[in-house]
Amino acid sequence: MTYAAAMDALGDPTRRAIFERLKDGASAVGDIARELPVSRPAVSQHLRVLKDAGLVRNRREGTRRMYELDHAGLEELRTYLETFWQTGLADFKAAAEQREEP
Amino acid sequence: MTYAAAMDALGDPTRRAIFERLKDGASAVGDIARELPVSRPAVSQHLRVLKDAGLVRNRREGTRRMYELDHAGLEELRTYLETFWQTGLADFKAAAEQREEP
DNA sequence: AGCAATGGTAAGTCGTAACTTACGTTAGTC
């Protein structure tokens, strides 16, 4: 049921921007904020949400906090989305009905 | 870039509930609303968002509108999420760094 | 034509969450 937190987290554009930014590797909070049109505290709060959703991890490095992707949340999302593909019966039915008309 | 609309759409719990409800097959607006703690117009508005995101289709059936899953939006989401797994270089780097410490 | 069923749309309300600024904390440097 953690997929809900992950979906909620990625439902925000700014949070997605931060998340996508981390595809290029780990980064510090200030560095992320500098590339976005929001303040550093805002980024900090977004990172908190992403972390609670298991989408991001952080480690201390001197006075900086390095944030990087966490695949745990991603795995939740993937398995969640897959449940929509394997609605076998309903799919067959819909496909069959569409083929009958024309 | 349509994945953004899909992520935004599924970022709402009520919309996810509607979306998951359609896994069992097509359904009418009123029937969906009857199983949720929201009004019928609310469901109608949510379905509009889901449709614009390519997550849902509808067809008329008498006076009713039957809504069903649309795999187009799902495909967008899947390919979007996959881009986070194949951040090969960054992953190798992170894994290597973690192995060095202990 | 008239009535019922179904649902999309308009308009307005209200709660929340995405921001901001201000402040406190920790770690490095001199």
Next chain:
DNA sequence: GACTAACGTAAGTTACGACTTACCATTGCT
């Protein structure tokens, strides 16, 4: 110890979006 850099958190504001009710449009039936 004093100063700086980098963050996190608190508190308060504000914009937005998830609702509601009311109304209109369409379809089907008698």
